[in-house]
Amino acid sequence: MHIDMSSFTPWSALAGGVLIGLGATLLLLFDGRMAGVSGITAGIIHPARDDLGWRLAFVAGLILAPVCYAAFAALPELRIDASYAILIAAGLLVGLGTRYASGCTSGHGVCGLARWSPRSLAATAAFMGAGFATVFLVRHVFAS
């Protein structure tokens, strides 16, 4: 392993992380809910009574974020290298997996760890481990 200093962006990463923490805090203080994006999304697909509005508003905020950002500054590069077939397979895995796990990077990785939840720590270790292993296999074992 060697650190790629040309790609490493420590300050913007920290600043962005603080904003993510603030967003999660806003949702907690105004709506009493945890900012877990997979759970919020699932509740839109399969809504319970009187539980849809805040979910739609939060997701609208996510979708509008790049639009509002671009009004003030140039958007950083969005680079998606995967083929359409891989994107579809990956999307299905992420959709199914996060529902069985009841959470994703935001719900378990940020909010769950911020609440010192052992369940979220187990989930985060599992998806990070699987992510590291998958990229290793794709880039260094099966790549020609």
Added chain:
Amino acid sequence: MKRIARLIGALAAGLVFGWGLIVSRMFSPAKVLGFLDVGGAWDPSLALVMGGAIPVAAIGFALAGRRQRTLLGEPLQLPTARVIDGRLVLGSLAFGVGWGLAGFCPGPAWVAAGTLAPRALVFLAAMLVGMGLFEWLEHLRTSAASAAASSDVLQRQDA
């Protein structure tokens, strides 16, 4: 009035959360994959994103936990599950494989979809189908379980 305040709060939360994903560059799969590629030229940025987000969120949870109410005076509705079981671990492993293949997880998928990039929209659509598939499988499982339970009752009545 409270209803409107709740909606505005959730919209603002989504915007700030989304800006965080843009500022940190994590809405871009190439950036996320740079972190997951520990065998190559490793980009540790994502670790610092979590290092920034978790302490701030922890302060939020500590504040909310002390009040046990939102700023609007309503009760918190937080997850209560504590069990670490096969569903949690296998689900997380499957999620991690998908995350490693594409570099997208649910939050960045919504934010990137806001740019209308076709590849982001395709990933998002597949993710929503995956979530729908889960609802369908759960429906099958619970209806099979209740059918088994009711046939069990019938058999006992027969005997």
